[in-house]
């Protein structure tokens with residue numbers, strides 16, 4: 001039987017995972033992302049941090065292919081450790097890198113069901129770096145399946161309000177805007193570390209879903 005090697009440590013591994021080494025960079029990531037071509041069940045998480053949501057989601061949806069992207073080396077490394085301590089998840093593709101650089105060459109080949117952007121940095125002083133204003137969102141829109149959606153979660157109310165105000169001008173319909181807090185939703189189960197922190201602090205969490213507008 002062929003021996004698998006961990007791409008980060010170059011050590012033999014019996015795991016079924018193949019890692020995308022940061023140094024090997026884009027080429028390895030490209031190979032992994034190409035596995036999603038032609039599939040209709042692709043879910044992408046951008047900025048997955050240490051991977052709590054990606055791992056839980058992959059485990060609960062074995063029929064879907066989840067590409068989880070994190071650009072910070074330290075967080076990706078903790079994501080990797082968490083995967084190793086779980087049972088194998090062949091439907092989870094962990095990618096270390098910048099989604100803005102890695103995804104665009106692939107988007108015309110993908111039919112994406114959901115994109116999760118959970119607790120993005122609010123970038124209060126850099127409008128161009130807030131996701132809803134990025135040209136990248138136009139590319140993403142073209143790569144969504146007809147029923148595909150982009151899910152944002154944030155605890156920053158003016159960040160959420162800006163998404164709601166800007167989305168319709170950028171070709172999106174707002175299909176959901178939920179508010180969650182510990183008083184009204186004591187049974188809510190946080191999906192990420194940031195979400196848990198803000199929820200326990202009593203902050204109001206916003207869960208927003210966008211779908212692309214159909215032809216006029």
Ligand SMILES: C[S@@+](CC[C@H](N)C(=O)[O-])C[C@H]1O[C@@H](n2cnc3c(N)ncnc32)[C@H](O)[C@@H]1O
Pocket residue numbers: 046047048049050069070071072075097098099100117118119120121192193194195
């Ligand atoms: C505030 S953290 C939230 C992490 C996680 N989603 C959570 O809720 O616990 C935002 C994360 O997005 C990552 N990130 C931001 N822009 C990114 C990009 N273009 N590609 C990949 N990761 C990105 C950051 O490195 C950071 O880990």
